[in-house]
Amino acid sequence: MKSLDSFYKDITEGSTVEPNSLLPSDIQKEIGHFNIFDIKDLLERLSSKCAAMPYDRRAYYKISLIRGKNRAEYADKIIEIEKQGLLFATPRIPYNYIPQETNQAGQFCVFSSEFLSKNKSGIDLNELPIFASDGYPVFQLSDEEVSEVELIFNKIQKEINSDYVYKYDLIRNYVAELIHFGQKLQPITALYSKHNSAARVSSLFAELLERQFPIESTHQRLELRTAKDFAERLSVHVNHLNKVLKENTGKTTTELISSRLTSEAKILLKQTDWNISEIAYSLGFEELAHFSNFFKKQTSLTPLAFRN
Secondary structure, X not given: OEOHHXXXXXXXXXXXXXXXXHOOOOOOHHHOOEEEEEHHXXXXXXXXXXXXXXXXXXXXXXXXXXXXXXXXXXXXXXEEEOOEEEEEEOOOOOEEEEEOOOOOEEEEEEEOOOOOOHHHHOOOHHHOHHHOOOOXXXXXXXXXXXXXXXXXXXXXXXXXXXXXXXXXXXHHHHHHHHHHHHHHOOOOHHHEEOOXXXXXXHHHHHHXXXXXXXXXXXXXXXXXXXXXXXXXXXXXXHHHHHHHHHHHHOOOHHHHHHHHXXXXXXXXXXXXXOOHHHHHHHOOOOOHHHHHHHHHHHHOOOHHHHHO
């Protein structure tokens, strides 16, 4: 999962801008993280072209006012933004954000769950329809709606630059206003595309699986090991994932995962001096016996016999 630290490193990569220079000067860790950016200004400061965000799940929330042609890709749908839109991103749902033209503008804010926690704001982010896994995260905006959303973002920008002692309390109210504004909008269902969604789910599964390899350290450990793990990361039902993969590859989710784990186990057993317990741990097995039984079932050999 991409952290906020990774987010700042990514947006400054290849530039002379230091990641810490983009942080609010007075942000306090105990209140959670919050920051706001002007898209056009950020791209100019970083001398960057409008680059795509890779498909991933991020450990932070994001609300974006987008001006320009863009496309948001999810596991089971593609959403086209022809002119201007409002996008809500949650840590629970991975997506791929691809600008379709270089002329990009707008504003976005990023914040941690701690910043907008229920005890600080009265809002439970996990219960909001706009952040639900089956919700509509992107809304097409009219010119009038853009003006309303822009006004809220401008208020946030003004406050974050101010010396007001309670400015982050006020900013929470503005963020809540953005959320409620989005929840009142009608979803752009006409722009949702299910075309070839099965192939997309299959492709994204393969990408998430392969991204975990190679295992290069005994401290590295697989995060995704079961069909349920992958289904949750892709925000699809596990039965749907199994059906899609069986139709596209002829194998079940578990068979595909097991095959890749076995390949990596063979490499680690032959090409490293790690003990078998270390290999088992890196591959996500809680017990050495579980790994030994798994490997023998896949290869007819114990890990020790294969190594020797």
